[in-house]
Amino acid sequence: MQPLLDHHVHGVVLDTVEPDRFELLMNEGGSPAPPGTSHWEAPLGWAIRRWCAPVLDLDPLSGPDDYLSRRAELGLEASRRLLGGAGLSAAYLDTGHRSGEVCDPAQFGRLAGVRTREVVRVEAVFEAVAAQQPGDATGLGERFAAALHERAREAVGLKSIVAYRHGFDLDPAPPSARDVAAAAAAWLAPRGRATAPPSGLRLQDPVLLRHALWTAADLAREQGLPLQLHAGFGDADLDLHRADPVVFTPWVRAWSAWPVPLVFLHCYPYHRQAGYLASIWPQVYFDLGAALNHTGAQAGTVLAEALELTPFTKLLYSSDAFGLAELVYLGAVQHRRLLTRVLDGWVAAGEATAADTERIRALVAAGNAGRIYPTRTPGG
Amino acid sequence: MQPLLDHHVHGVVLDTVEPDRFELLMNEGGSPAPPGTSHWEAPLGWAIRRWCAPVLDLDPLSGPDDYLSRRAELGLEASRRLLGGAGLSAAYLDTGHRSGEVCDPAQFGRLAGVRTREVVRVEAVFEAVAAQQPGDATGLGERFAAALHERAREAVGLKSIVAYRHGFDLDPAPPSARDVAAAAAAWLAPRGRATAPPSGLRLQDPVLLRHALWTAADLAREQGLPLQLHAGFGDADLDLHRADPVVFTPWVRAWSAWPVPLVFLHCYPYHRQAGYLASIWPQVYFDLGAALNHTGAQAGTVLAEALELTPFTKLLYSSDAFGLAELVYLGAVQHRRLLTRVLDGWVAAGEATAADTERIRALVAAGNAGRIYPTRTPGG
């Protein structure tokens, strides 16, 4: 089994996961299913029953109750089996999303038996800096830049969720220092110095987001880091059409002379658009992230579409798992079996040689990520 | 044969349909085909020849001339066979579109042998209220609300075609009473009291449309009715990209605390986007409506894509037939055979059990609609 470099994943919950919480972690929306229904009754639910149940010694397609009982019975061993069974060579974890609920990279690495590294979420750093002095906007832009620089020292990449916080339809011009200062002051002004709850510091001002993006890209250029960008499929915060990666084209163009790999994440249902950008712009890469898990039995169609136009040197593997170890395992299963299905079809039809398809498999499994992510060790 | 609840359909023509008119009713554009061509030379035309000809005792794929001759020969019996052959358990008819050309729900029900109920088109009620006193804007917003309330008493749902009249890119804030009054005055002002032709009263002012939507949603909340929303595939009035259901996300978000099911209709080619919304928002549902008819031999691809991300509890069946009884029959045939094709493929591949797929089949056929539409009887 070819090891996969999961370049875009999050921590998982290591405690027992109660049935209701398990359901919430199966659905990106974050709300319970409507009365009389269950989040198990969705493509992801069936895929977990199909592929994860055997890892817990159950028959494929066992029912949700049996699954959850067995999972509880196994305790941490369930997560260990699922993480270990994914067959990863390395995992790069975004640590900026609900990090209090899930394990950290070191715990993930021990349980999965793999090397882990961190990807720093740009907007989370910005908000953390603001929360340190919530009533004080002075030099906020500079303080953020310094903090991001510090955080990036041990990271393999940066990640922006601007698609969530505004959409990609942002003016690509770098804002002036004066504009940033004014926007920072306006953002923090209504909060009393001592009263501002950190949770209220949600970065969504367009000027500050543009500053964050330019700062991140500049740092990525300097440090030789890729910049990940959430695109497409996400949660209730998102206006999906504004997260279409081609809407970010003016930014891609603005940075095209810089050797900063831009990696669009998920992209569904705009994965063809991502493939288009990857075919046109040398520095653009993408993955399907959580899409292969959430489209279950039909995920092969999505992967095949992602392979229509995309250079084979531009697609990356990731699970984008969050919360459930199942998602780490399932992502790897879906990717391996479905990529094999597409590529075997090409060989059978005479459209590629076996050696050609082996090469693609290796590139997507880890070769492409290996080329664009830094290899420096922590603290290096 | 599992009965289908056709939750979104219109009346059909019961008189003889002349060949030219038949062609016009086969095409959503409403214009004759270019010189030297025919609307029969399209996927829908072939599908009618394939699936409807045998219902009229003709060989599958008989030519258009033979088909129309036999249809004329059978007279009303042709429509009776097609409506009855659809195997419906109930039909919910939108009565607000060219209702003078087609039969009413009662006639439809008698011919098809099924229970029918009405879905009230919001914009049609607004225009009818305005046409009653075309020169008088006073209290128009309130008069519309009262009329909609009255009409909804015997209905199972409300429907908006705001996607046609403006596009989903509308400010989701409810307009003030003052704004509504001003917009109503401006809309009706240019018309002389006696001279305004009712056909001229086309509701497309954004403020009035927003008022209509908020009024409808509020009524739906109060009465426990779903709100249907035309999306995607439609006619020449439409700017398709502005009818992408995700463009309506700010409205979905604004109403997310209300238990009002929002049902996007058709959605093609944005059916993946609809599936995304249905997966994220508990109150969002959708159907493929006329898309399965109009995509003929390739409709299986469309249905399979609609099943990628969508919870199985969120997809509804409808034919969206208008004018031709063929479309009621064909919608049911397409749905049954293509859903079976997809689901049998899943079972064969070990991705689902037969019991799992039976459950989906029942949910989409009528279970999901049964859960969200009211069961009260007329006048109740």
Place this chain on the structure above:
Amino acid sequence: MQPLLDHHVHGVVLDTVEPDRFELLMNEGGSPAPPGTSHWEAPLGWAIRRWCAPVLDLDPLSGPDDYLSRRAELGLEASRRLLGGAGLSAAYLDTGHRSGEVCDPAQFGRLAGVRTREVVRVEAVFEAVAAQQPGDATGLGERFAAALHERAREAVGLKSIVAYRHGFDLDPAPPSARDVAAAAAAWLAPRGRATAPPSGLRLQDPVLLRHALWTAADLAREQGLPLQLHAGFGDADLDLHRADPVVFTPWVRAWSAWPVPLVFLHCYPYHRQAGYLASIWPQVYFDLGAALNHTGAQAGTVLAEALELTPFTKLLYSSDAFGLAELVYLGAVQHRRLLTRVLDGWVAAGEATAADTERIRALVAAGNAGRIYPTRTPGG
């Protein structure tokens, strides 16, 4: 082998093509592949190895080095075989794109052994007229109209690349003569009479583009010419979502009373949207252009989707080849084999008769183009 009318193609390079230049001509982006990678490692590269290698007496899927050696060895004979092997009945060449690098229609026709005609690129004529007197905006709009009229005398069609220069999101109202004069003055003003480099005259002003479009459509109406419109898949100049053909709907509507065929080119990944427009608007046609070449082994999916909703009388064949004779040949191979695959599937499934599919094949190969393009001979 059924001859194809390639209604949308460019000249090819007749000199030896060095390996680096060959790679650049394989990729629409126009940049070298990232270090350590090659443009051969993309779906188009594999398709050339699969389908073109045998034309040069090599085994299918021979490697790039062998392919380029053999190509160089054969010299002009390679291009002759590829162009001749495409089996065209006629080729309509857009002569307005980097025409200095490629052969002209007459050379193409001699090498391919087919009749060729010219399609005039509207924006190129506008820029050429401006370059004649770069410091003089007087009467520019009128001079352009006269030049376009003159150029169109021997052409079979006009083509606009407004999707590249602005996007389809342009006000569809015809600009006033005064607005055109002011925009022309502003466009040419900063250039000194003698110093303006012709290459600097890039037409992208919205008012001038609108004038160019209206002038072209008016001339097309008068002369009975189709108007081609680049849509979707293109190069780094493009913001893809603004090249979605449905964004041009207000213009389609504005011209709907005119008998001017509008032919959207490529359209990928918005080919379903193009099919929608073709199904609704009598005057709308489209092709898949370069998409079938660039999507290689997965192109069958794209073609099948283009056949979902589209009337069979509305799809045209083209290769959109530029630069490499391979692209002319490959386009024809992809189209023939993939259309056959889809149509044979329909016959096998009982969804069409063999005679039905023969008719489609003939319509798309040349029948539809034959109906909308003029048959007049040069100078006629």
